[in-house]
Structure formats: C-alpha cells, structure tokens
Amino acid sequence: MSIPESEQQLLLETLKAFLRIPSVSTDPNHKADILLAAEFVAAKLRSAGLAEVQLISGAGHPMVYGEWLGAPGKPTLLFYGHYDVQPPEPLDEWISPAFEPTVRNNNIYARGATDDKGQALILMEAVARTLARTGKLPVNVKFLIEGEEEVGGEAIEAYVKSKPARLQADAAIICDSEMFAPELPTICVGLRGIIYGELHITAASQDLHSGVYGGAVPNPLQAAAEIIAALKGRDGKVAIPGFYEAVQAPTMAEREAWASLPFNEEEYRAKEVGAKQLTGEPDISVLERVWARPTFEVHGIKGGFIGDGAKTVIPAKAVVKISTRLVPNQDPAIANRQLSAAIAAACPVGVTAEWKLIHGAPPCVVDTANPFIEAAATAMERVFGNKTVFIRSGGSIPVVGLLQKELGQPCILMGFGLPDDNLHAPNEKLFLPNFFRGIEAIEYFLEESAKA
C-alpha cells in the first residue's frame, strides 16, 4: 500500500488546501473560516465514498459526522480528529506565514500541520484510499471530526452524551498525538487533564499615575506576581494545598519502560527546548515530570502598558491566563476548587482576585490489554519497521476521557507527529514522510482490526 509519488503530490495538495483555512477556534473573527474547514472535512468524507456525512451544528462550532457501515459482523471503529487550530501568534516568528503552507526540508510548515489537520486527514485519506482500491472497508468506520478541541468547547460532550447509539463502536481511534522519536512507532496510553481559566485582579477604579499614587495604592500586576509566586515554588512544585493528594504515581513497570526509551536529556534541553537549564521538581525524571506530574503554568498577563517606550501607569486591573495539567487520579472539579481557594488565600490586601474557569478535562490512562491496541501496534510496526512503544503524553485531549466514560470505548491514540513539530508555537510543521506513512499505517490498521 505504499503510496506512489504521483499520488503523494495529490495528497500534499489536499493537505495544503486544508491548512490554508485559518480555522482558529478561539477567535470569533474566524467563524467563517471554521465553517469553511468543517465543510472541507465533510466534502472530503463524501468524496471518499462515505454513505452518510453530516455537518452537526448547534452551540459552538460544527462537528462533522460520517459513516461507512458496509461490513456487517465486523468491528466498528470511531475515528476522531479536529479541524480547528491554535492561534498563530506571535506572527513575526513564523519563517513562512502560518496559513501559507510551505514545504522545506521534507516538512510542511503551517498552523495545524500536525495538530490536527494533517493527522485528521491521515485518517480520512486512509479510508478514501482503501475504498478507492477495494470498493469496501474491512471494518465499519464512523468519523467524528470536531472544531472546538483547542478551546475545550462543550458541543462534542453534549453530542456524545445524546447519541450513544449512533457513536457506538468497538474502539475509538484518535490521531492527535506524536511519536516518541523519528522512526519509533508510538501509541499513547495516558494523557494529562487540564483546567484553564483566567484570574481577574481588580485594584483601583481607574488607571493611576505611578508618580502621583505610587507607594499608597495597590498594583494588580504586583498582586498577580505575588499570587503566581505563591502558587508554585521555585523547586517547580505546585503550592496549591491538597493538589497532590490524589496523584497516583506511575507503576514500576511504566517507569522501567520509560527509562528504556531513547531519551537524551541533554539533547532534549539543548535542541528541543533550547533553554539553559531544565526546571521542575527535583528527583523526578523528565518524562515523569511531563507525563505523570501536575503543573501550574502562566500563559499571559494582561494589564497596563506593553507598547514601545515608557508609560508610568498603575493599571486598575489585570487578567492572568493560567492552566494546571492534571494526572490520574486528580479530578478537574476538585482541582479547580483547590486552585480557587489557593488564589483567595494568596491574594494580597487592596485587590480583589477572582478565578474564572474557562474549561476543564480529566486525565486518563488507557488499558493496553485490548485487541485494537495490538492491531494498531502491528500496523505501525509494519510501516516503520520498529517495535511500537507505549508512552504517555503531557497534553490533554478531552474527548478521550469522554469516549471512555460515556461510551465505554477503548481509545487508541496513534500519532504520527514528531517531538520537534512546534505544536501551539510558531513554525508548526509535519514531517511529510510521516503523513504518507501514517496513511499507510491506518490502512494496515483497518485490515488488522478486521481480525480483532
């Protein structure tokens, strides 16, 4: 099923067309682009030969549902992906524009190249190719491609809860993760959860001159700094009371497996991260820190003056964007209450601090003992020629917990991204050979799943 070069060119053009749509889900100005991307997905599924394809509109951005159920008696797979992308900012750090997909060194650079348009397209093209070649699929397939993954929208949750029969499947395939290393086929069996929100700090009733008032009035940026510094220690440990109580350590077997992965901490620091020193909890390995430990991260602080030059303002208010990542068995609702209480306790005098949750998702681990994980491992090994490894990811894919909990589906996270793909950052890319090998691997997976 290896893909001839002429076909690769066509697949690449389709990928570029998909990537050109600036479907930034968090930005209301891109509502039309979101709809365009959803329609692109629907058109792709229709042209692939799926019998039933629907745009599901309602609250939030539309989902696309499609199905091919022509293999009675065979397993049913639910394929998940998302067509929405992160904002491209900061724009001036992109070598080529975020929404003008450009190939350099066998990589395609564009926002969404890996996360997740490229990978969602891998699923769709694999099904399209198998149908084109054989006129049928070896298993039944359902697609659910959403447009709110990057904003934690609730449309998919409501839909999954309301349509358990329609979405019934023997396993869900999520193609939104990465390989541990180039050439190393990888299945992700654990994800961190998240709570993301805004800390609103208010001080005076209007901005004040720092000369006239400085020394007697509260500064919400100073308050923000004091609260942030109080909530995480310099040792990297989150200082929210009770935060670690529910944290379950990885098993001995997991730790051993992780230790045997080809991971070079110095190379990771120097080449992948590019910082002068890694940070975080001492005496805990890097992989465990990013896969199995909760975090507290500040994403932005709004308030005052950040233009060129000098403005001597004490702002009236500040907003801090904060997330914490959660690990088994932390509960997002409990963690949110703990964070909210810790903020109240750390709030200095003179200001009001209010925590506003934007979205949350639970952490999860996937039980590896199921035939579809075996099918996935076999399919990937066949394409990449190496034994498949099982890892966790530090990211959060809310749909995994949702499908596990609501539909009881085992979730198979097969991903073809690479560690240096710059997800959520400027110069996001997808290694093109992995785009094509991903399609091949999913085609083999369809075959292998028929035996499951």
Place this chain on the structure above:
Amino acid sequence: MSIPESEQQLLLETLKAFLRIPSVSTDPNHKADILLAAEFVAAKLRSAGLAEVQLISGAGHPMVYGEWLGAPGKPTLLFYGHYDVQPPEPLDEWISPAFEPTVRNNNIYARGATDDKGQALILMEAVARTLARTGKLPVNVKFLIEGEEEVGGEAIEAYVKSKPARLQADAAIICDSEMFAPELPTICVGLRGIIYGELHITAASQDLHSGVYGGAVPNPLQAAAEIIAALKGRDGKVAIPGFYEAVQAPTMAEREAWASLPFNEEEYRAKEVGAKQLTGEPDISVLERVWARPTFEVHGIKGGFIGDGAKTVIPAKAVVKISTRLVPNQDPAIANRQLSAAIAAACPVGVTAEWKLIHGAPPCVVDTANPFIEAAATAMERVFGNKTVFIRSGGSIPVVGLLQKELGQPCILMGFGLPDDNLHAPNEKLFLPNFFRGIEAIEYFLEESAKA
C-alpha cells in the same frame, strides 16, 4: 485681569485645537503629530508677540524656544512646559475620545488637558494677554517648551547644557503640577526621581506547548512573577538591597505642614483611588508614602497570550516594564545598579534576566527661601483667595533637577491641575475655571516678579 466670557470662549477654542493633536511622544507613529504640536506652540508664541521664536530640532522631538527681553534691569523668568502627551490607551475606557476634547461639567476632557498642554498654554496665554493689554511685559521672559517629557528624552538635557547663556534666568517656572485641593493654591517644592526600564526574561528558544513540556521547562512569566515578588514585600517595602540607604526623611516642619493639609484618607481611598484598601509601608502617612518614599511599580508584562479564550503556550520570553521612584538623596545611577543587582539575585534557574534602563531622573527639593516663590504665592492667593500651601509631588519632572543643577535656577512649580484630573489615565481632564484662573495668576505673577 479677570477674563470676560467672550475671551474665555476664544481661549477654550485655542486649547481644544492644541488638545486635538495626538502628540504621543513614545509612539513613532505619531512623529508627524509631534511636529504639528511643536509648530502649534511656536505659532502661539509668535502671535503672542515674542520677538524670537525657534523650533530647535536635533536628536529626538523638537523643542520650542521663545523670548521677550524688553525689560532691561528687570528679572528674567524661564517658562517651561511640554507639548507631548502620554499614550491614550486603554481607548475603550474613555467616555469621549482622547483626542476629541469635550466639555462636561465645566471640565475639558482630553489626553494632555492638564499634563501638560493645558498648563503650558496657561503660561503662553498669560504672556499673550499681558502683551496685548500693555504692549510689554514687566519682566523678561524666555520659553522652553519640549516634546519629550513623557519619554525622558535627552534632547533637552543636551540643549540646557549647551546653551547656559541663552537660558540664563533668575527663576524657572514649571507649570506641570497640581493643586493639593480645589481652591487651594499650591506650590510644589519637591519631586521624586525615577528610573524606568525593561526586564527582559528569556527561557526556551521558542514558545512551547504547556501540555507537552509543562513541568520540565522554565516559564518566563513565572520567572517574572518570582522576581517581582522578590523585589517588593507584601508590606509595600521595596526589597532591593541598599535601596533605602540614601533616603532622607522629611523634616519635622515638613511633616507638620503635611499633617495640617486638608487630606481625608478615607475620601482619597474611596473617591480618588477607588480601591478597597490603600497599601504601602505601614506606619508611614499616605502623603509621606507618595511624596517622600521610593517605590517599585510594574507597568506591564508582555509575553504569551492575552487574547480572548485559551492558548496553552509557555512563552519563550517575557518583558516586564518597571519603574522605581526615587527620593532625596537617592542617586538614579546607584539605584539603577542596585535594581540590576537585585534582579540578578532574584532570577530563578533556567532563565536569563536582563535589565535595560530606558531613562532616569534625579529627585529634587526646592529651597522655598527665594523671592520668586513668594511672588508666586502672592499671585496665586490673589486669584484663589486662599493661602498658598507648599507640598511635594510624587511624580518626576526631570527638567527641574536639570535646571537646578546646570543653570542654578530656583524652580517654581506652580500648577493648576486637580487631584482628580486622571493624569496618565483614561478621561484626563482640566477643570476649566482653573485654566482661566491659571492665566490670571501667571499674569499677576509677572507683575509680582518685577518687584523681586
């Protein structure tokens, strides 16, 4: 010399025309407006009847110099003001647009209304009126109106140092301060100095996904918070080692005079500041905290994502805008070194923190024992009908220290702003009766100075 209503209307129209020019000195996009404002000043001085008016260009924004030296044997006064203004942001908090001057409740609202276009115009109109009425002035007058006060530009410093003969005067009059309370004529006899700069914090070589990397990599916003929290205590005391060593406490006489001022702390908190609690060093009075104690204030923190919604980014770098206000006898160069060293000491592992000074100015106090201060007090009392009080200001007017040091001129800070004029903030205003009474007071001051 009270101003008839028909003349008031004309003066108001001139003020509005001046305020309409968005002469924001810190923003390179307003270069043409800066030039327009300078030309407005030059035209005003020419039409007032000054013999020699010049635009002084060079590095930075132009200054305007003008002189009338037709009173041989009489004292010479140097009138200082500035035509540049602070940025108007945040724009959406202005009730009427910042550069569309609008009169409401006897106040004129616009950026620069008080700071300092309105007050610079008071000086120019007083001279114009006296010349129009009598054909001459009772003293010799020189004007120096600059365009870089809000950005601490160095053009005026170079000019003052290079032209001591031209700028020679018996006293300098700076009209850029405020009255302690409505109807209470006020002369400011002390100013805080300042150092203003940017703290540049760099962590990774690019923005990173907080899911994939969170827990193992430095976050420059977290580092910013830790450094800020380390440099000022929750008790309001600046925690920069050595920072208070040179601080000279106000004299007993000053403290007594300040205690007798009509100051209601609760009203100040509730109406002027609008915060739920005042902050700052305990056991030090509010007026002493803002007039005679140094500060550490954060003005803005750039880095990461502050748009709508959620973006899970760990930024590669952050920039923090910081100032400290300085009091006698702190030295800006020493304070800058102390701050720089304290930042280095507070910098957490994994990041680089670099302090970049933008500008600095020394604190100063003015000796009240000189005849021009007496003339000013008398002139103001005549207009306002109350005894003139002597206060300090927490702000920084770099030219005062410069004129004192380079030319040995006593600086008289006569100001007609009010405490609720929203300097540097949205809805800056000038109380219109003070605009007209200010002109009257300066006219009396010209008369009184002739006797000095």
